[in-house]
Amino acid sequence: MQAELQKVFTRPKTLRPVATHYCPGCGHGIAARLVAEVIDELGIREKTVGVAPVGCSVLLYNYLDIDMYEAAHGRAPAVATGCKRVHPDLVVFTYQGDGDLASIGTAEAVHIAARGEKVTTIFINNAIYGMTGGQMAPTTLIGQKTTTSPMGRISEQAGFPIRMAELLATVNGAAYIARTSVHTPKNIIQAKKAIKKAFETQIKGLGYSMVEVLSQCPTAWQMTPTDAIKWVEEKMVPYYPLGEFKAPKEG
Amino acid sequence: MEKKFMTGNEAIAEAAVQAGCRYFFGYPITPQNEIPEYMSRRLPEVGGVYLQAESEVAAINMLFGASGAGARVMTSSSGPGISLMQEGISFLAAAQLPCVIVNIMRGGPGLGGIQPSQSDYFQATKGGGHGDYHMLVLAPHTVQEAVSLTIEAFDLADKYRNPVMILGDGFLGQMMEPVEFKKIETVKIPAKTWTLTGAKGRPRNIIRTLYLDPVALEKVNLEINRKIQEMIKNEVRVETYLTDDAEVVIAAYGIVARIAKTAIRVLREKGVKVGLVRPITVFPFPYETFEKIANNVKKFLVVEMSFGQMLEDIKLSVCGKAKIEFYGRTGGMVPNYDEIVNETMKLIKGAD
Numbered sequence: 001m002q003a004e005l006q007k008v009f010t011r012p013k014t015l016r017p018v019a020t021h022y023c024p025g026c027g028h029g030i031a032a033r034l035v036a037e038v039i040d041e042l043g044i045r046e047k048t049v050g051v052a053p054v055g056c057s058v059l060l061y062n063y064l065d066i067d068m069y070e071a072a073h074g075r076a077p078a079v080a081t082g083c084k085r086v087h088p089d090l091v092v093f094t095y096q097g098d099g100d101l102a103s104i105g106t107a108e109a110v111h112i113a114a115r116g117e118k119v120t121t122i123f124i125n126n127a128i129y130g131m132t133g134g135q136m137a138p139t140t141l142i143g144q145k146t147t148t149s150p151m152g153r154i155s156e157q158a159g160f161p162i163r164m165a166e167l168l169a170t171v172n173g174a175a176y177i178a179r180t181s182v183h184t185p186k187n188i189i190q191a192k193k194a195i196k197k198a199f200e201t202q203i204k205g206l207g208y209s210m211v212e213v214l215s216q217c218p219t220a221w222q223m224t225p226t227d228a229i230k231w232v233e234e235k236m237v238p239y240y241p242l243g244e245f246k247a248p249k250e251g
Numbered sequence: 252m253e254k255k256f257m258t259g260n261e262a263i264a265e266a267a268v269q270a271g272c273r274y275f276f277g278y279p280i281t282p283q284n285e286i287p288e289y290m291s292r293r294l295p296e297v298g299g300v301y302l303q304a305e306s307e308v309a310a311i312n313m314l315f316g317a318s319g320a321g322a323r324v325m326t327s328s329s330g331p332g333i334s335l336m337q338e339g340i341s342f343l344a345a346a347q348l349p350c351v352i353v354n355i356m357r358g359g360p361g362l363g364g365i366q367p368s369q370s371d372y373f374q375a376t377k378g379g380g381h382g383d384y385h386m387l388v389l390a391p392h393t394v395q396e397a398v399s400l401t402i403e404a405f406d407l408a409d410k411y412r413n414p415v416m417i418l419g420d421g422f423l424g425q426m427m428e429p430v431e432f433k434k435i436e437t438v439k440i441p442a443k444t445w446t447l448t449g450a451k452g453r454p455r456n457i458i459r460t461l462y463l464d465p466v467a468l469e470k471v472n473l474e475i476n477r478k479i480q481e482m483i484k485n486e487v488r489v490e491t492y493l494t495d496d497a498e499v500v501i502a503a504y505g506i507v508a509r510i511a512k513t514a515i516r517v518l519r520e521k522g523v524k525v526g527l528v529r530p531i532t533v534f535p536f537p538y539e540t541f542e543k544i545a546n547n548v549k550k551f552l553v554v555e556m557s558f559g560q561m562l563e564d565i566k567l568s569v570c571g572k573a574k575i576e577f578y579g580r581t582g583g584m585v586p587n588y589d590e591i592v593n594e595t596m597k598l599i600k601g602a603d
Contacts, residue, residue, distance in 0.1 A: 046451035051316070054461075061457045067447040069319055070459035072342050075312035078304065082316020082324070083447060085300045086274060090449050108312075111305035 012036040014045050016065050023130075025225025027215025028056055030182040031124055032063050034192045035095070038199055039066065048091040049083055051076040053105070055097035056130040074105025077112035080119045091202060093120040099129050102138040102164050109164065116173025116207040120198045123164060123210055126217040127236060134220035138162050141235055146220070161239065165212045169245035175207030177246040181214035183232035187242070194244070206248045214240055254429040259394045259419060260285035260327075262430050263353055264293065266401035267325050269432055272351070273299030274324040276313035278306055278332060281365040282421035283355035286327040307332040311339030311352075318348040319458045321446035323405050327353035329421070330363055330371060333379075340414055341380030344475065345460035347445075349408035351401070352386070353417040355424040356556075358583035366583025367421035369505060372560035375418050376534040383472055385479050387486060388416045388534040390504045394428035400531070402435055407486065409440040411478050418533060420556065422506040422585060482535050489537035490529040493519070494544055497526035499598055502541070502565050503554045504530045507586065511554055514591035525595055533561065541568030550598050551575045554591055556584070574598075 011017060015036035022028045039045050045066055052060035054073035061068035071079040076094035084092045101109045101123050112119060128146055129135040136146040136153060139161050143152040153161075169177040176198050180191035191213055198209035214236050216228035223231060257265070264286045267275075275290040291301040304310035310326050317324040328336065333354045343350055356371045358364035375388045387407055391397040397419060404415040447456055462468035490508075493515060494500055503511045508529040518525045528544060530537050545551075551573055553562045559577045569575060578594040580586045 047449040049320075049447050049449060058461060061459065065450070065455055067450045067456050068458070069316065069447060070457070070461055071315070072312060072338055075308070075315075075339070078309040078312035079316035079319070081302070081309075082274070082276065082313035082318070083320045084316075085302060085313075086317045086320035086322045087448060107305050108309050111309065 012040045014039045014065050016063055018062060020063055021059055022056065023219040025216060025218040025228055027126065027182040027213065027217070028124060030188060031122060031191070031213050031215060032060060034188070034195050035093070035122060036064055037192060038196045041196065042199055042203070044091050044199070047089065048093070051080045051083070051092070051094045053094070053096055053100050055100050057095050057097050057100065057124060058131070060095050074100050074103070075108055076100070077105065077108040077119070077121070081112060081115070081117050084117055084119055088118070091199060093122060093199070095122045096124070097130070098123070098125045098127065098137045098139040102162050110168070110171065113168050113171040113174040113208045113210070116175070118202050118205055119208060120202045121210040122195065123212040124215045125212055125240065126215040127161070128217050128220045130217050130220045141239055163240060165210070165245050168210055173208050174210065174246055175248050176201040176209035178244045179212040179214065179240060179242050181232060181237065181242055183214065183216055183229045197247070201248060212240070252431050252433065254431050256427055256429050257394065258285055258425055258427050259397050259423040260355065260425070261289050262394045262398050263327070263401050263417060263419070264289035265432065266398040267351065267405070268293055268297060269435060270323065270402040270405040272323045272325045272405060273297065274317045274322045275299070275301050275326065276304050276310040276317070276324070277326045277328065278304050278310050280329045280332045282357055282367070282424050283327050283329050283353065285424070286353060307335035308339065311336040311343070314350045315339060315343055315346070315348060318343065318350045319346070319447050321443050321448060325351040325353065327355065329355045329357045330359045333371060333374065337374070337380035340386065341382050341384065342460055343414045344384035344386070345382065345471070346458050347412040347475070348458070349412050350414050351404045351408055351417065352414055353419065356418065356420040358581065364583040365421065367506065367556060367585055368581065368583055369420060369507065369556040370560070370581060371418070372533065372555070372557060375416050376536070384475055385482070385534050386414045386416045387411065387482055388418050388532065390418045390531060390533050391423065392505050392508045392529065394423070394426065395430050397423060398430050398432065406438040406440060411482060413478060418505065420506055486532055487535045487537050488531035489540045490527070490531060491540065491544070492527040492529065494526035494528065494548070496524050497548055498524045499550045499552055499595055500544055500548045501525060501527045501552045501554060501591065501595065502561070503527065504533055504561060507554050507556060510586060510588050511591055513588040514595065517588065517592050518595055523595065523599060530561070536564045538564070538568040541565055542570070545569040545572040549573045552595055552598055553577045554586060554594070555579050556586070557581055
């Protein structure tokens with residue numbers, strides 16, 4: 001008798017069968033996949049619209065098989081707001097990097113939360129500008145070397161890295177705010193849970209939801225992928241603690 | 252039909268609602284605040300959404316989102332706010348998204364002032380933001396015309412999948428006139444198959460402006476340019492007034508054209524043969540009208556509330572065939588009709 005084979009792992013339907021432009025060891029590919037898995041599990045592929053603005057995030061529409069906007073740098077929350085206000089029944093999310101959300105688009109990032117837009121944001125924090133070649137980001141750590149902080153970031157000269165999850169958790173319209181990471185399998189599982197919870201928060205109409213994802217960028221950090229994973233654990237997580245900063249009450 | 256007594260700003264807002272606009276995103280700035288104020292009470296009555304954005308930068312990107320979602324959408328602002336929107340307008344033109352943007356011009360540069368001006372002509376007609384594109388730009392000279400052009404603006408935006416600007420000024424926005432809202436003729440617009448509504452039962456749609464492959468980007472730009480050439484061919488609107496026997500032709504648009512008409516009446520009463528050419532579309536510009544008139548008329552007087560911006564387009568049309576004088580007031584100063592009368596008389600009396 002032939003043994004029945006059970007399929008235990010497959011490409012999510014929402015993830016298109018194409019190679020990504022992400023560098024080896026980059027966390028973006030994992031995050032994009034998690035979003036695709038969550039969209040599949042919630043059965044919302046045909047009613048979801050994504051917005052990806054400038055940065056390594058921008059080509060997300062190449063990977064997700066959903067309706068998508070490409071937005072100007074920092075403006076994804078405004079674009080998402082326009083879409084959601086026209087179609088309140090759609091599930092709308094933004095997928096933004098740290099330069100985008102925590103620097104050029106800070107006003108939009110804060111006010112989408114303040115308005116309590118029923119929109120979800122996936123915020124990829126890799127502490128650097130990846131696409132433009134490794135310049136200092138708003139989330140670059142003190143002492144971290146980048147092409148525009150060649151001696152390492154000095155707070156007296158370049159200020160301090162900004163913690164967006166903590167900041168947005170203070171805003172009334174935000175319903176779910178969490179920080180996760182994709183540097184270990186355990187963290188990836190937790191990140192997926194948080195992303196799913198964020199989408200569910202939107203679907204329930206509870207308000208704005210945001211999941212920050214700490215992500216490794218070996219190319220711009222000039223490290224091997226394994227060293228990059230260590231760097232997330234040893235340098236990023238202590239400054240950017242993981243966990244839920246705001247969550248709707250259960251039940 | 253009953254006439255209503257309204258400010259230009261309120262009339263533009265009501266015209267937008269009657270044209271089917273149900274979404275308005277904006278940020279306060281004088282002298283256009285009556286538009287968002289009107290929309291904030293009117294749109295909820297018709298099941299629409301008024302949303303005050305955190306900035307003009309956000310407002311124009313909300314238009315990007317709402318237009319991409321298939322809605323008729325509008326914003327309004329003035330000088331400094333319109334400058335902040337330029338990046339977004341470039342993106343809207345690049346993504347071929349229809350929308351209507353109202354600029355109730357005030358004195359600049361910088362923060363400038365809150366009194367009327369026409370100093371944003373270059374910005375409005377030559378692109379304004381980065382890259383190769385144009386808005387279609389309509390310049391009303393009465394409150395009634397502001398109504399008809401606003402209604403038409405939505406159809407033109409949909410027809411060309413391009414941003415359309417209503418270029419008014421603080422004078423037109425603030426003054427009250429009786430206006431009539433006629434029944435709108437239904438215009439057939441192409442089906443919006445490109446909107447983002449969730450990829451249900453169809454391949455996904457993408458709204459984008461990044462093309463890293465220059466071959467692909469040139470193709471997009473050629474399509475944008477094809478539409479611009481179509482606008483130039485089909486959409487030029489211009490009023491000529493008493494030009495047939497004119498010795499001098501005044502060129503003015505918007506509220507200045509209105510003042511010029513008074514000056515022309517006064518001059519005609521004195522027996523001075525003077526006429527007016529008034530561009531209604533300032534992009535596309537009525538180059539041919541000026542070119543033709545320059546065959547018969549030897550003197551033009553261009554009057555603007557700027558240091559001469561439309562003047563450059565008139566020089567391009569007249570191409571040296573006639574003498575062109577310019578009279579401009581700026582900083583919020585509006586020319587009185589007698590100033591235009593005096594300038595015309597100087598031109599009549601002056602040697603060739």
